[in-house]
Each structure stands twice: as structure tokens, then as C-alpha cells.
Amino acid sequence: MIVLNVLLLVLCSIYPLVDGVGFRGFTFQGLEEPEPLKKDADKDVIEGWIIQPLDHFNYRDNRSWSMRYRENSVFLKKNGPILIMIGGEWEISNGFLQGGLMYEIGSKYGALMYYTEHRYYGKSKPTKDISTENLQYLNVDQALADLAYFIETKKKEKNLEKSTVIVFGGSYAGNMAAWARLKYPHLIQKAHFLEYYEVVTKSLGKYSEKCVEDVKIAFDLVEELLTAQDGPDKLKLYFNLCNVPNVKSPSDLGYLMNTLAEIFAATVQYDNVENGQTKIAALCNNMTAAHLGSPLQRLAHVVSKQDKCLDVNYNNFVKKYRNISWDSPAVQDMSELD
Structure with missing residues (x-):
């Protein structure tokens, strides 16, 4: 079961991820950058x-x-x-x-x-x-x-x-900063890093302890449905998934849980003020809004996309990276940033 640091444990739970493939691949657009402090x-x-x-x-x-x-x-x-x-x-x-x-x-x-x-x-x-x-x-x-x-x-x-x-x-590069300090102490004198999903939990908790509690309940309910007889079908409906989760595939389950956890990790990492409130506040307000239903339904509300189903099939994710060309779809999002 998921305990205190729910988001940290989601990624280390009974649903292991396939080694060697990062979920962001070549398409992640990077950390949100600060505004320049001077002209030109x-x-x-x-x-x-x-x-x-x-x-x-x-x-x-x-x-x-x-x-x-x-x-x-x-x-x-x-x-x-x-x-x-x-x-x-x-x-x-x-x-x-x-x-x-x-x-x-x-x-x-x-x-x-x-x-x-x-x-x-x-x-x-x-x-x-x-x-x-x-x-x-x-x-x-x-x-x-x-x-x-x-x-x-x-x-x-x-x-x-x-x-x-x-x-x-930050993110993976935050790990690199810590590892570089450990591996090359003669070259690097200082580095700072904290376990990120613990930071996510604390950041949500600073805004609302009720938010952390309801997130925990929601993820517990997801795990329960994954083991219930008709649970995967309900998850497909709640989260507008493209397909019913394959509970016999550790890779598919790992991909699903990572997708859910990334909503909270990304919100904390890229938090800023939008429409008069922080992204953390907006997320937690949804996660604690009783009128949106149960904590599970609230999680579905912040994750699902009405105009497009959510694909959590791991093989489809990997398929995108089988094209080895630098011109492949997997890397196009990066080249478009030039």
C-alpha cells in the first residue's frame, strides 16, 4: 500500500518500470526557465x-x-x-x-x-x-x-x-548534480539535491494537508481498482483511457502510475501564478473539492482529457522510439525548439 510519501512510493511500488527507457525520451522541453533580469x-x-x-x-x-x-x-x-x-x-x-x-x-x-x-x-x-x-x-x-x-x-x-x-x-539533472559531486569531489565542491517526490509531498502539504490526504486516498483507490474484477474497466471510464489497463503487464501498470504521479511532480516543479493563484493551489483545490466527487473522481478530473483519450500502453510508448533516425517523431519536438 502507499503510505506517507505517496507520490514517491508510486514510482517504486509493485509496478516496476522497464529499465533503460525514460518516459520523457527525446521530447521533454526542459525546465521552465526564469525571466531575464535585464534587457538585451x-x-x-x-x-x-x-x-x-x-x-x-x-x-x-x-x-x-x-x-x-x-x-x-x-x-x-x-x-x-x-x-x-x-x-x-x-x-x-x-x-x-x-x-x-x-x-x-x-x-x-x-x-x-x-x-x-x-x-x-x-x-x-x-x-x-x-x-x-x-x-x-x-x-x-x-x-x-x-x-x-x-x-x-x-x-x-x-x-x-x-x-x-x-x-x-533540476529533475534528472538534479540527480546528476549530486552524483557528480560524489564521483568527482576533486572537481566539484558543492551540489544540492533533495529526493524529489518527498519535495512534491511537502510542497502540496504546505498548501493543504487535506490535499496530501486526498491524493493518498485517490492513489490507494486506483490500486484497489487494478485488483478488482471490474476495476480496470472503471479506470478506463474514469480517466478516459484509450484502452483498459492490462493488469498482467508490469510495464503498462508502471506507465499508468507514472502518468498519474507526473501530474503532481510537474505541477510542483513548474509552479507559478496563473489566473491569480499558483498551480499548486489550483491542483489542490481540485483534489479537495467535494463537489467533484470522491478523491478518485477528483484525480480523474485533473488527469483526464475530454478531447483526447489517454494512452497508457507501454508498447505504444516504446514504439515511438523504434525509429532510430534523428528525424524521427521521437526527437522532432526537440528540433522544433530551435
Whole structure:
């Protein structure tokens, strides 16, 4: 059963996800970026490229590729710190080098600021296609090694060997920030990270403890229906699913539960004020609204789309990624951001 941190446990429950495939794939558009803090902020940011080894751990393999990054050095002072926003499963842009927490720290302490792009995302394409053979180089160890190589190279290039390095990240890149600090402590002095779904639960609870309670009840009811005789059919109706959930498929069940949990994770991650209230407030107001029915019906209200059924078939999700071309539908959403 789901207990205290309901959203955290949903993703680690009895419905395991298939290893190796991220639900966002190549289509995630990235973290919501802060507004620039000054006019003509784009002129402060330059785009650069650094040659990286394709395989950092095979010294017989001399293949290389060009990794993209963006740089803002307008505040740099002698021996100032190096601040790096780590790119995750998205295409980088200028936002975090023009506003937000890292920018404010950089302006205060005379820092050199970077935003690095993760291999296989945006314009950082290490291989000719995304075949299974080539995707063996898409893993966190290689990405962390890219970051370490980037830091070593830039410290020498900028004559900043004594500078403190602080890494920033959100979502998957938040994990990378913590892992990079652990794996390369000689290069990275500081990183901050908290378990994200615990943060989601606390964020909802700050607005309304009743919200957390009703979310827990709703997810418990989803689990109960998945084991009831006619429960999956009811879930299809409640959530406007394209098909009845396949309770014999751990992958389908994992995909379903992830889809439900992502509503809350994304709301907390991208919270801002819309129509006079925060997104968290709007979500919790729906989740605690008695006139919308039971907590399960309230969850269905915030998840389901009236004009389009919700596809939670894992095979359909994977099918999109079987096209190995960089021009495939799986990567088109990223290229359209250019």
C-alpha cells in the first residue's frame, strides 16, 4: 500500500518500470526557465562547443563528438567561482544564464556561468543515429564524465584552476548534480539535491494537508481498482483511457502510475501564478473539492482529457522510439525548439 510519501512510493511500488527507457525520451522541453533580469540579456551569452570522447572508459576508442554549451562571463572576476547548470533530457537555451538563482549567485560573487548540454539532446548528437548499438553511449556515467572533462578543460582554458565549482540541476539533472559531486569531489565542491517526490509531498502539504490526504486516498483507490474484477474497466471510464489497463503487464501498470504521479511532480516543479493563484493551489483545490466527487473522481478530473483519450500502453510508448533516425517523431519536438 502507499503510505506517507505517496507520490514517491508510486514510482517504486509493485509496478516496476522497464529499465533503460525514460518516459520523457527525446521530447521533454526542459525546465521552465526564469525571466531575464535585464534587457538585451542575450548579448551576454555565447554558444560554444567542446570536443568530447565518445566513450570515456575505452581508451582504444578514439572517436569524438562536439558537445554544445552556453557561457556567460560578464560577471567573472579573478579566481571567481564556476557555476554550471547541468543540462538533462532537453535542449539548452539561455534562460538560466540570464536570471534565477544561479544567475543571482553569479552576479554577486563574480562567477563564470555555464549551461552544458547532455549528450544525445538538443544539438549535442554524438552518433550518426539513435540505433540500439549507438544508444549504449547514452548513460549517466558517460554524461558525468562529459561534465568532468568539461570542467577540467575550462579551468585550464580560463586559468581558473583554483576556482570553486558549483553545479546546479533540476529533475534528472538534479540527480546528476549530486552524483557528480560524489564521483568527482576533486572537481566539484558543492551540489544540492533533495529526493524529489518527498519535495512534491511537502510542497502540496504546505498548501493543504487535506490535499496530501486526498491524493493518498485517490492513489490507494486506483490500486484497489487494478485488483478488482471490474476495476480496470472503471479506470478506463474514469480517466478516459484509450484502452483498459492490462493488469498482467508490469510495464503498462508502471506507465499508468507514472502518468498519474507526473501530474503532481510537474505541477510542483513548474509552479507559478496563473489566473491569480499558483498551480499548486489550483491542483489542490481540485483534489479537495467535494463537489467533484470522491478523491478518485477528483484525480480523474485533473488527469483526464475530454478531447483526447489517454494512452497508457507501454508498447505504444516504446514504439515511438523504434525509429532510430534523428528525424524521427521521437526527437522532432526537440528540433522544433530551435
